[in-house]
Amino acid sequence: QTWSKAFSFPYSGHGEIYYNYADMSVDSVAPSVSIIAPQTGEVLSTGSNYNIIWTASDNVGIATISLKYTLDGGTTFTTIADNLANTGSYLWPVPNIFSDTVQIYAVATDSSGNQTVTNTGNFKMTDLAGPSVTITSPAGGEIWDGGTTHDITWQASDGNGVSAIN
Numbered sequence: 369q370t371w372s373k374a375f376s377f378p379y380s381g382h383g384e385i386y387y388n389y390a391d392m393s394v395d396s397v398a399p400s401v402s403i404i405a406p407q408t409g410e411v412l413s414t415g416s417n418y419n420i421i422w423t424a425s426d427n428v429g430i431a432t433i434s435l436k437y438t439l440d441g442g443t444t445f446t447t448i449a450d451n452l453a454n455t456g457s458y459l460w461p462v463p464n465i466f467s468d469t470v471q472i473y474a475v476a477t478d479s480s481g482n483q484t485v486t487n488t489g490n491f492k493m494t495d496l497a498g499p500s501v502t503i504t505s506p507a508g509g510e511i512w513d514g515g516t517t518h519d520i521t522w523q524a525s526d527g528n529g530v531s532a533i534n
Contacts, residue, residue: 395479395482396482397428402423403488405420406472407489407491409489413462415495417461417462418462419458420435420459422457427478429479430476430478432452432453432454433453434447434474435448435452435472436472437473438471440469445473448472468491472488473486474486495526497526503522504521
């Protein structure tokens with residue numbers, strides 16, 4: 369859009385007209401953004417690091433990218449990262465939350481403040497790493513007489529807790 373305004377000032381009995389001319393462009397074009405990964409139906413392991421990948425472009429340039437996730441279809445959100453540079457990826461420490469209705473939202477903002485929001489379809493976050501169990505006693509090489517009782521001990525660990533040992 370172009371703006372101009374004329375001003376009239378009396379000067380020594382003569383009417384002088386001055387023009388103030390400004391060429392101002394107003395960016396009203398919203399950026400575009402797409403999330404490449406994770407994809408709908410993908411399974412992410414809680415406690416791991418996952419590379420969120422996106423593409424974003426704009427006629428004047430992307431100022432920031434913000435990432436957030438929802439477990440309820442977009443009613444409530446948890447921020448993953450705000451004000452990221454448009455690098456196309458972010459290494460996300462996947463939280464210890466178990467859900468099969470996770471969605472990531474990406475918000476691209478251009479330098480004029482125009483925004484576009486996009487989101488993934490549902491994907492799953494679950495514990496994909498098995499627990500670790502180590503027998504601490506017997507340590508090996510023991511000789512026990514028949515009919516005697518001995519303790520068997522172990523250590524078990526898992527990033528999300530151990531609920532039972534069978």
